[in-house]
Amino acid sequence: MAEITHARVLKIAGPIVLSNATIPILGAVDTGVVGQLGLPAPIGAVGIGAVILSSIYWVFGFLRMGTTGLVSQAHGTGDTGEVSAGLLRALIVAGIAGLSLIALQIPLFWAAFKIAPASAEVESLARDYLQIRIWGAPLTISLYAFTGWLIALERTRGVLALQVTMNGLNVLLDLWFVLGLGWGVKGVAAATLISEIGGVTLALWLARGAFLGGLWRARAIFDRLKLVTMARVNTDIMIRSVLLQASFTAFLFLGAGQGDVTLAANQVLVQFLQITAFALDGFAFSAESLVGQAVGARAVGRLRRAAVVSSQWGVLGAVLLGAAFFFAGPSIIDVMTTAPEVRVEARAYLPWIAAAPLIGIASWMLDGIFIGATLTREMRNAMLVSVAIYAAALSLLIPAFGNHGLWAGLMVLNATRGITMARLYPRAEAKARAV
Template identity: 80%
Template sequence: MSDITHARVFKIALPIVLSNATIPILGAVDTGVVGQLGLPAPIGAVGIGAVVLTSIYWIFGFLRMGTTGLVSQAHGTGDRGEVSAGLMRALLIAVTAGLALIALQVPLFWAAFKLAPASDQVESLARDYLQIRIWGAPLTISLYAFTGWLIALERTRGVLVLQVAMNALNVGLDLWFVLGLGYGVQGVAAATLISEIGGVAIALWLTRSAFANGLWRARAIFDRLKLTEMARVNTDIMIRSVLLQASFTTFLFLGARQGDVTLAANQVLLQFLQITAFALDGFAFSAESLVGQALGARSVLRLRRAAIVSSQLGIAMAVAIGLVFWIAGPAIVDIMTTAPNVRIEARAFLFWIVLAPVIGGPAWMLDGIFIGATLSREMRNAMIGSVLVYVLSLMIFVPIFGNHGLWGALMVLNATRGAMMGRLYHRAEAKALRAAAVFGARLQPG
């Protein structure tokens, strides 16, 4: 197994960063092509439909993280059969969940429009959009599994190829279906569905080695202990992710109480956090892969080296992003909005965005380390504790400092997450030690 170097980490991280950079382009094209129809309703329908499905599919994001952690450990152990079986189990969950969403689409969409009501015209068009897109549910969720598997094996170039190919196909079909054939909102939905079919076809090709290995079949996939471990890890990660999303949702709702201008400014500034996430994801994913492999290899030294090297680059990137926001932040704000009052308001809170990557960087990297080590229970508990501190911070800071208090509480959330997980890092090394001890005991003559 090759040495863990900064170059190796960067080789894993860069394709993820580039892949993430393509994501906003697709949303812009979807909005742009329906915008050419000259009517507001199609734009609103595509926006609402996309948000509804993104919110539903986001729940299954645990499948990407859980697959990366478990498969990277199997890869580090050298168990090719389990590497393949790990993907099959994840795909089994993905297809089952996707079919369930198709079966439950009527009550799901009814609930979505109750929570986010729209005009009759927008809702009608949004339903047309959703009724096409929902058939891609098994495909979309399966892509989480494929992506997690590729990251576990350090094949992030494959992730980049997959993302770019899907987006390129989607954009091309958007232009053809909407502008060329005049299919409108339904054309946007059909373009996305076809791109998902194409994406799964590419993913199957990229992961073909998993299907060529006959060791994964039947008994390996349905191994009770492996299924139980997978269920535990994925459940913990899902709880952690739901709590994190709830924290950001609370931030948005409380920001809305500060007035329309402050709400708009916060929305602009949150795009900076999105940029931060896209940039740091690559280094967090490298930690997931390398830490998992080190744990599978039962090497405490390799695990420590993976954690340190990936974190060094991740934190360096966080500091660099903070500096860019400090220098270019006002200009970026001006690009994002032309409203003078929103620009002034956003600049008043811009220093929080400069601090955010540095404060949140450790939490991002520790997430990757803990996913690789499958310390999902520790992640979940740290998230629960951090949310409690966050809620207390909101109760104290917001009434006194208003929107500054809101941003300060968000920084407290990320700082607390980093501190709590940092205190539990030793459990990753202890887990590797226990695995080495068990393996050594098995080698002893009976």
């Protein structure tokens, strides 16, 4: 296999960073287009509808990570049949999950509006939006599988092509359906649904090699041991992800108790964390792919090289982001809000944001390493320990330091995740020896 070089890591990471950069643009266009209608209700409806669906679909994010880990290992062993079977198993799970969501849409949406109630007008428009978009559930979830598969094979340019194609088509259809045809909220939903169809069509073409070879792969797809392994890996990742999301949700809710101005400041600063995640994802994904291949090839040296080189770039990215936030943060805050009191409050907590990439980089890179090595039980257990320490830290720090204590607690969570996984890193090398 090809040598693991800095250029190879950047070749994997670069398209992911560019792909992530397109994500916020779509949300801004959706909001901007319905904003041209001159009414507040459509904006709120599209916003709440998108949040409901993204929250539901987020649960299935394990399919992306699990597929990357398992397929990259099969690729490392040179087992092309299993590379194909890994994608097909994930697509079957995506199809079943998506069809289940369609069948359960009435109770799901009822529960969502109970949790996040809205005015009668906004809820009615949001239901129109959801009733169209829910038909894309199998497509959206299957895109997690396709993305994981492409990353495992280092084909991240394909991931970028998918994102650009879907977002570009969505923007064009938004403009046509909403501003041209006057379809309003339903037009935004229809544009997204059609872009998802276009995305899956392109994904099928990009992954066409996995579907060649005839029916002989049916037995491999339903191999009992492989199915059990897939279920275990995905269950562990899902538990870990739910714990992480719960921790972040608790951070947001606890921030609400600090007052309206502080809550607004926190919301502004959270966008910096989103930028950090988008920027550093590519290096974590490169670790997933290269570490997984090394485990499959039983090459401990390659695994160590993959972990070190990808992490070097991750650390460099974290340093640059931290410096950018420290020096340019005040100007970015001023762009994001015009409220003087929110600007002042956000500046007070900016040092935490500058430190966040440096504190969190170990946890992000080790996530990638552990996913590639499919050490998902270890990831889950490390998250359990980290969340317990996080909860204890919050209980002590918030009463003593207020919102500074809240931000310190979040840093404790990320630092603890990095420390707990770092202690378990030798298991990744041991797995490469034992596979």
